[in-house]
Amino acid sequence: MKYGLLGKSLKHSYSKEIHELLGYYKYEYFEEDDLDKFFKRKDINGINVTIPYKEDVIKYLDEMSEDAKKIGCVNTIKFSDTIKGYNTDIDGMEYMISRIVDLKGKEVVILGDGATSKTAVECAKRLQARTIKVISRKGEHKFEDVDYYKNCDVLINATPVGMYPNNLKSVIKLGKIRPEAVFDVIYNPNKTSLLMDCDRLKIPNDNGLRMLVYQAVKACEIFTSKKIDDDVVENIVQKIRTKNMNIALVGMPGSGKSTVAKIIAKNTDKKLVDIDKIITQRYGNINDIFAVQGEKYFRKIESEVLEEFSKEKNLVIATGGGTVTVKKNFYYLHQNSVVYWIDRPNSKLSRKNRPIYKTNTMREIRQNRNYLYRRFSDKYFNNYNAKTTAKLIVEDFNETIYY
Structure with a gap:
């Protein structure tokens, strides 16, 4: 009997990885156009359902759980003597939210009016929110009507805006609104533009990965009739983040970023991406680019290459x-990376093939950039020895990735 995910455009889904980490069954993807034909199959035991079928599948069900009835959409179906639909998204959302904030008595603002928004509304009711406001692009209250929701206590983004590959888009900007907690159901990228704004403003926040893992665990319990401990949820969250998040290195020209990145990539399963090498392969010698087209042009193509690769997963990026x-570039890097500033004394910096050192002294560059390295980075390491620095970064990454 088969288990899997029913939906469209599933290439970037984490569901297969999550369910197979649970270890009870093999899991596959069903990108089906003909639902009539699919629901006549006799070899399916259980499926999860995602966009665009969470409401379309209801007509094929014999019965629905109470949560699924209230929400009006289904994300889990068990096939036995009957076909029963469930909504475990609400359980995942409750788990995600309750780790950070108690919704009881709070004003909750939900962005979007689709199936995930309906789940968020029922979740807020379950958690005894005082007021629930739904904001959308075309609804009665729109995203731009900031005065209507500027005093919200908790904000939930239930739209797909900012999801891979359309990274760094956002339906709102934090400014007038300063919630005490923010949740974004998107999990790819790890940090949307909205959540990076939260980090800047020191607002507690979380993405949708815990929600995704917890709803999968609840679906697995339905499929197998086995109880799974919450520790399993956190273990899977950590494994997925460790595997998929990037390690990015920033620092002075000649500080050893490429060397350290190469060692990290060799000692992990992560792919090496050296931004300067990619630019050289595509556009030619960097010294020539500086000499002929200037630094402004170089920074433009550098940002384009960084944007391309930083939205991907499981990389070591030498900038x-x-x-x-x-x-x-701050936003490009921080959407999927833990960023490390590696440094060494001026006397140890390599000048070879560094066009910037032809027009500026090391001291000038350091004075102009140190505050930027500090702002861009999550952690600092002095690179006295490349192998040691690489080892320390990997150790720190494995500890930092769990939050």
């Missing part, structure tokens, strides 16, 4: 020394 001089 150029001047990457930090372009503000948007």
